[in-house]
Amino acid sequence: MLLVRGGTVVTAEWSRRADVLCDDAGRIAAVGPALDVPVGCDVLDAGGLLVMPGGIDPHTHMEMPFMGSVSSDDFQTGTAAGVAGGTTTIIDFVIPDPGTSLLGAWKDWRAKAEKAVSDYSFHVAVTHWDQRVHDEMGILTRDCGVNSFKHFMAYKGALMVDDGVLLRSIGRALELGALCNVHAENGDAVAYLQQDLLARGVTGPAAHPRSRPPAVEGEAAQRVIAIAGLLGAPVYIVHVSTEEAAAAIAAARARGQRVYGEVLAQHLVIDDGVYADPDWLGAARHVMSPPFRPKHHQNALWAGLASGQLQTTATDHCCFCAGQKQQGRDDFTQIPNGTPGIEDRMSVLWHHGVRTGRLTPEEFVAVTSANAAKIFNIHPRKGTVTPGADADLVLWDADSSRTVSAATHHQNVDYNVYEGMTLTGLARHTISGGRVVWSDGDLRTVRGAGRYVERPCFAPD
Amino acid sequence: MLLVRGGTVVTAEWSRRADVLCDDAGRIAAVGPALDVPVGCDVLDAGGLLVMPGGIDPHTHMEMPFMGSVSSDDFQTGTAAGVAGGTTTIIDFVIPDPGTSLLGAWKDWRAKAEKAVSDYSFHVAVTHWDQRVHDEMGILTRDCGVNSFKHFMAYKGALMVDDGVLLRSIGRALELGALCNVHAENGDAVAYLQQDLLARGVTGPAAHPRSRPPAVEGEAAQRVIAIAGLLGAPVYIVHVSTEEAAAAIAAARARGQRVYGEVLAQHLVIDDGVYADPDWLGAARHVMSPPFRPKHHQNALWAGLASGQLQTTATDHCCFCAGQKQQGRDDFTQIPNGTPGIEDRMSVLWHHGVRTGRLTPEEFVAVTSANAAKIFNIHPRKGTVTPGADADLVLWDADSSRTVSAATHHQNVDYNVYEGMTLTGLARHTISGGRVVWSDGDLRTVRGAGRYVERPCFAPD
Amino acid sequence: MLLVRGGTVVTAEWSRRADVLCDDAGRIAAVGPALDVPVGCDVLDAGGLLVMPGGIDPHTHMEMPFMGSVSSDDFQTGTAAGVAGGTTTIIDFVIPDPGTSLLGAWKDWRAKAEKAVSDYSFHVAVTHWDQRVHDEMGILTRDCGVNSFKHFMAYKGALMVDDGVLLRSIGRALELGALCNVHAENGDAVAYLQQDLLARGVTGPAAHPRSRPPAVEGEAAQRVIAIAGLLGAPVYIVHVSTEEAAAAIAAARARGQRVYGEVLAQHLVIDDGVYADPDWLGAARHVMSPPFRPKHHQNALWAGLASGQLQTTATDHCCFCAGQKQQGRDDFTQIPNGTPGIEDRMSVLWHHGVRTGRLTPEEFVAVTSANAAKIFNIHPRKGTVTPGADADLVLWDADSSRTVSAATHHQNVDYNVYEGMTLTGLARHTISGGRVVWSDGDLRTVRGAGRYVERPCFAPD
Amino acid sequence: MLLVRGGTVVTAEWSRRADVLCDDAGRIAAVGPALDVPVGCDVLDAGGLLVMPGGIDPHTHMEMPFMGSVSSDDFQTGTAAGVAGGTTTIIDFVIPDPGTSLLGAWKDWRAKAEKAVSDYSFHVAVTHWDQRVHDEMGILTRDCGVNSFKHFMAYKGALMVDDGVLLRSIGRALELGALCNVHAENGDAVAYLQQDLLARGVTGPAAHPRSRPPAVEGEAAQRVIAIAGLLGAPVYIVHVSTEEAAAAIAAARARGQRVYGEVLAQHLVIDDGVYADPDWLGAARHVMSPPFRPKHHQNALWAGLASGQLQTTATDHCCFCAGQKQQGRDDFTQIPNGTPGIEDRMSVLWHHGVRTGRLTPEEFVAVTSANAAKIFNIHPRKGTVTPGADADLVLWDADSSRTVSAATHHQNVDYNVYEGMTLTGLARHTISGGRVVWSDGDLRTVRGAGRYVERPCFAPD
Ligand SMILES: [Zn+2]
Ligand SMILES: [Zn+2]
Ligand SMILES: [Zn+2]
Ligand SMILES: [Zn+2]
Ligand SMILES: [Zn+2]
Ligand SMILES: [Zn+2]
Ligand SMILES: [Zn+2]
Ligand SMILES: [Zn+2]
Secondary structure, rough: EEEEOOEEEEEEOEEEEEEEEEOOOOEEEEEOOOOOOOOOOEEEEEEEEEEEEOEEEEEEEOOOOOOOEOOOOOOHHHHHHHHHHHHEEEEEEOOOOOOOOHHHHHHHHHHHHHHHHHHEEEEEOOOOOOHHHHHHHHHHHHHHHOEEEEEEOOOOOOOOOOOHHHHHHHHHHHOOOOOOEOOOOOHHHHHHHHHHHHHOOOOOHHHHHHOOOOEEEEEHHHHHHHHHHHHHHEEEEOOOOOOHHHHHHHHHHOOOOOOOEEHHHHHHHHHHHHHOOOHHHHHHOOOOOOOOOOOOOHHHHHHHHHOOOOEEEOEEEEEHHHHHHHHHHHOOOHHHOOEOOOOHHHHHHHHHHHHHOOOHHHHHHHHHHHHHHHHOOOOOOOOOOOOOOOOOEEEEEEEEEEOOOOOOOOOOOOOOOOOEEEEEEEEEEEEEEEEEEOOEEEOOOOOOOOOOOOOOOOOOO | EEEEEEEEOOOOOOOOOOEEEEOOOOEEEEEOOOOOOOOOOEEEEEEOOOEOOOOOEEEEOOOEEOOEEEOOOOHHHHHHHHHHOOOOEEEEEEOEEEEEEEHHHHHHHHHHOOOOEEEEEEEEOOOOOOOHHHHHHHHHHHHHHHHHHHEEEOOOOEEEEEEEHHHHHHHHHHHHOOOOEEEEOOHHHHHHHHHHHHHOOOOOOHHHHHOOOHHHHHHHHHHHHHHHHHOOOOEEOOOOOOOOHHHHHHHHHOOOEEEEEEEHHHHHHEEEEHOOOHHHHHHHOOOOOOOOOOOOHHHHHHHHHHOOOOOOOEEEEEOOOOOHHHHHHHOHHHHHOOOOOOOOHHHHHHHHOOOOOOOOOHHHHHHHHHHHHHHOOOOOOOOOOOOOEEOEEEEEEEEEEOOOOOOOOOOOOOOOOOOEEEEOOOEEEEOOOOOOEEEEOOOOOOOOOOOEOOOOOOOOO | EEEEEEEEOOOEEEEOEEEEEEEOOOOOEEOOOOOOOOOEEEEEOOOEEEEEEEEEEEEEEEEEOOOHHHEEOOOHHHHHHHHOOEEEEEEEOOOOOOOHHHHHHHHHHHHHHHHHHOEEEEEEOOOOOOOOHHHHHHHHHHEEEEEEOEEEEEOOOOOOOHHHHHHHHHHHHHHOOOEEEEEEOOOOHHHHHHHHHHHHOOOOOHHHHHHHOHHHHHHOOOOOOOOHHHHOOOEEOOOOOOOOOOOHHHHHHHHHOOEEEEEEEEHHEEHHHHHHHOOOOHHHHHOOOOOOOHHHHHHHHHHHHOOOOOOEOOEEEOOOOHHHHHHHHOOOOOOOOEOOOOOOHHHHHHHHHHHOOOHHHHHHHHHHHHHHHOOOOOOOOOOOOOOEEEEEEEEEEEEEEEEOOOOOOOOOOOOOOOOEEEEEEEEEEEEOOEEEEEEOOOOOOOOOOOEEEOOOOOOOO | OOOEEEOEOOOOOOOEEEEEOOOOOOEHHHHHHOOOOOOEOOOOOOEEEEEEEEEEEEEEOOOOOOOOOEOOOHHHHHHHHHHHHHHEEEEEEEOOOOOOOOOHHHHHHHHHHHHOOOOOEEEEEEEOOOOOHHHHHHHHHHHHHOOOOEEEEEOOOEEEOOOOHHHHHHHHHHHOOOOEEEEEEOOHHHHHHHHHHHHHHOOOOOOOHOOOOOOHHHHHHHHHHHHHHHOOOOOEEEOOOOOOHHHHHHHHHHHHOOOEEEHHHHHOOOOOOHHHHHHHHHHOOOOOOOEOOHHHHHHHHHHHHHHOOOOOEOOOOOOHHHHHHHOOOOOOHHHHOOOOOOHHHHHHHHHHHHHOOOOOOOOOHHHHHHHHHHHHOOOOOOOOOOOOEEEOEEEEEEEEEOOOOOOOOOOOOOOOOOOOEEEEEEEEEEEEOOOOEEEOOOOOOOOOOOOOOOOOOOOOO
């Protein structure tokens, strides 16, 4: 047993002074002022700290095979980096090759994830459509604790699905009470623009954002919202990076449609200036999709989070080292897409969000854990501080600062997009399943201690 | 002590089976499954019921002098009708005559409210501007538990203030950490249209909505949002009744502005067809401002509540009996404005909101109590079910129905705008300050048992 | 030679009393007050009449093979019906079967059109993509007088093209200085909804609008605007029928994009009530795509025309008689899509547009001829009244009325969607190429008198 | 008589090679290819030039008493500068002091304008409301050739009118068939912000834009559009400078409302960087209202002109020399508001509009003359090239360049906001009333040669 004593508990609803008692089953046993210390109970001093739900990163890609490489953070190193930053749960993506079994892929990912040091769950991608996909969606939701399916409107010739597949999959998910996620970029347009740029000899990483301008995302967001609207189905749009997509979501919600939007911490603070880096690798390391955007888009993302029109923050954590990025040296379309981010998300949100007055501490909890827990139906097990919930906590030091560097981070990758950024607000201690796994800079994780989190479906429509 | 046993607790965040123990100080002592029954503790069986925070109606006018009359529900009868419907807290309006002391008016209202049977609080209206108003805003916030000020952009020649007063008052409130409320209708336009209609001999109640078309509200909402935006101040718009105003609020929020919108239960389900009633009194009884609207506006209001762009529901409860309405027999501008509503708000929201799938039970709690508590800074004392909070609860029977009628309601007024409407979802028991005040149709209120709720300011800007 | 004497000339720019002299080459020789009568010149009295440019219908389908039928008005009967209503130029569509030669199809359509009684031109549809299409687009623009290409985003499995083809074709057109037209409906969604309805046994014509709801059009309009925007190309959206599509066009124009929108006269005044007709044939006769819409969409279309955000009016004239419509008796997806309209377009626009105050007479000319002439680059040859222009005129009787009926119309089809509608404003005389072809109810057309109108490209980008 | 030979005539509708014959009454006698040269007729060679309608500047302030000064260009020097730039008609403003006679002021301005060298007309401002204003609006429209009235929503304590006056005046104008113009800025907000800045010791010209941020204009535009919409009246918003106001206009037009917007050439190309000038006078010379804006607003203005949502370009030409500007040395609110601009408007529009591809030559004519002529009801007398029209022409050299400088301009003021800007496209010759008044850099104006242009009302509603 562990008593977190003397802190200020912050949930998405309120803040107040309270102790938190964690039982030996890894759950919260009590929350209240001045709790008694049970016999044999460890005590962790939270004086001056905020006691918040551990972060949930609903969008990561650990050891994912992609574009001929495998992302360099595996489930152990990636989740360890997460707890160092205050994140205690990830929802990663099972991505079957088109034509293959969803269930088979899910089993593969389950096996890879056994070594995780904190809890994890899975979205499963639908990358083609046939009767088996239809049936396996049923099995996954009924037997495997999967309540969300992912779709790519981009990556033509690889993961991309057309509107017909979207309609079938969203329709099927609605029937099952599951939620569909979408990567919204128009893959036909991306492919056309990529070919056009290459044909004109434009091959460097600066071409990457030119091949995926904001309208490419805005269009796809509009489209999938319209498609979901036709079916009366909810839809969750991952990594919203443009004011166009944010506006499309807000407009749909104003019509009464249930649409959710996720923002990556990276997009909130980094703009497309990075692609002007004369150093090839410097620019290539920022190649991700959607790309970094002109600065004015950031205000729409922050406003979306503050107003509740965008609900979650994530990282799309997907690491590739210098040698991997090099495979696109002569052709930007071959640069593995992705950036690291899981370790710094919460500090970025606190520093640039709470300290600037854009978000209250309660809203910080909402967008870093509570809303993801609600949307993906693991609330109140995750995302709040209440008796019965999992004892996943971060003890937040709102006033201390650290400077980000690849030299000191715990992510298994050789750079950090926030390199040199000084952030105020950091995870002083992190608790996962009732155990302290990060304390004052000391990682105390256990390989395989993380559990698979089953997520039940919503009542079907 | 009172143990509410066997129900399903529903807050704005989650629902789960739990007992709730209320202590003798009128607070919640514990929330959890299978709580022990303390010695001497009463037990109330909540089996099959939802245990939710008592409703907060943030907009009522009890015994208000207005247009030469006084609204017929006083603080006792009005709050009693509230508890019969599940509402346990009201925020009423202190409305000083232009030129008079805010503090004096606040004292008057405090005195009138002594007889309330459940808790109450006050917004204070600013109806003119001078140094004393400036100073008394300071006193009210510091010493009197007032954190919100009300402004009328309509009622020209009476309560209306111009943009200069709005700027000064909103600026002053920002300095104090208080929130400004606004009745948003363009009073110049209303006066012009009223005169024009009267000049053309159009004197009946059907002229009322013609003198206050949707654009009159949309314009004023836009304007006050722009004014608050200039100052960087939050603003709360009462009784949003049009898609124009709802869109203005959503657009401001998408730019990152803190704007809140309140919806009246009446506007959600009643449309402007009521003014076509050939019976003068039938139509006159629906004269309120803003008026009832063409039906298509209702979707924007529901969608606003579901998407979180509109946050609260209220009633603008303001009762006038037939004799009072008659004073406008020859001139619709003399009909006292107002409709009753406090008793039925929660059932209307449940029946038309939750049962139709527009709102989840958690969202129902958000819009009937939790959001108002947060916005007006009495959360978590009010608006949730948690240890330490006031023991204001409604035990909700989600499946039973009742048919609304003035013959049976508890409001002190001779009609009901929902007359004959059968609503599923009703308050089976209501608890205020730990005491059962309504039980199975039996009112058990005590005159004067309600307490004045002080609301502290937010940290000033 | 022909002198039109004593009328009021109305162009898109101005109205004034003037005579118009037409020379023997079929051109306007002079416009001015009190012109002298040359020797041997015929005189047509235009006293009390408006002398306007003959109408241009930029969207017709004469004798088109479609859905297993051929539309019943051929180029002779269809253009004759046009002149009876004041329309003297049509732009029809060459629609090659997917995979076949554009040039070959263009030659086929040229041959069919030889019998036209008034002038005609052609858009050519791109229904697939390969090198030959690319090359033939060059030939058509250079040698054949074609400056516009049509694309279908609907009719999956038949005419529909995907976004990749749209990008290639719009890019190619931009290079050539040609303009792309688009039928904007999401064909994947239509196919999905059709199958879903049929699978549920919903087979009648009332299912038609349910398979193509407004969002299906709004989405596609958004998408093609985004695609054209990526390329910096203009785009023309045919038959805009919804406020969603109209709003998408207006928004794009407000960003500086060159987007044009066309409205069908039918959509301006007929709503989706027609599908509730218990008579199968009555409903089936209104099956066209996009379908008739709920009434509130009409205001957006009228406002678009009045504000200049939508520029042209057309008819999508495509006639199928009862026997042809019957082929979809058991399956609404097999009903040939299309309605007649060419004969009544101008009267509908005058009666419902000018007489209601929505449009001025000058705006009437703009939306019935001048704007189409400008957009498709045949201005000032067509679409205005000026020396040198083709002598295509309608002498409009603004005050006389007629009642529409299939019994009396000149269209070769057995019904009229305006049956029984009394319209004020009619073509008293129509002049095509300097010859009177319609006079006081008397058709004086000559088979084959119509000329093919070559349209040069714009300067390429 | 004067024959303009060999040029390309460009109107808002089309361009073509044509000669233009001007008669001795100052009107256009003929337009056509290869016109005969009448005996005794002067010939002006227009080879290589565009022959366009002389510019109309619908917003100037010559010798206006304002803020304790009088603007330095009088009707002679100001109109002379106009013809040097290709502008041959101005519509200036009669601005009565509040409380005084409109008719009296109109007579004063008529007298001042007698010395104008080219044609002029007047809007009359309504700066208060009483029965005499009501009556004199009737007289002015019936007897004085005035069809437009101006209103200031800003300049509190001076020219500003409240919403009640706006309603009365717009309502009265509607009754008369006149059009209302509005300077849209919220004067209460400006006054509040000015006082706040001054109170904080911020007194320099950089405070000017801070006292009138974009929302101040956007709000007022929204408001007056709503007010006009209540009455069903058209409205014309002068000097639209923000995307907020442009969006409000576009939205109103999309609802079917007749709203017009004017853009100043200055706002199209100069941004708010000018207020950062460390030289006090340099910044003070740019003090005008609305102020220069952040650069991104310019795109909305250009797009508005290109799409037809904004219709006219003007200058608000209002000159104050250094000594006059100095009166606000210690208090930015005392700097006379205004900038010069009449001489360079057309070159600015051509260089930055036509040469960049934003506008076609025909659209250039539309926004520099034709649209103003139509909106203010002097078309086709002004704003086109057609027999019977006034012979006001500019012979435009589209390829030559000049560099703007106060040292060489003809405006009677000691600076130029475009100082040093090289513009391609200039007035080679200007013809006013059939006489050459500007030729190859040579001003040939005659004091008093300008005529007062009466503008008839539209048919009243
Ligand atoms: Zn992605
Ligand atoms: Zn991803
Ligand atoms: Zn009110
Ligand atoms: Zn009220
Ligand atoms: Zn079509
Ligand atoms: Zn068609
Ligand atoms: Zn002005
Ligand atoms: Zn001005």
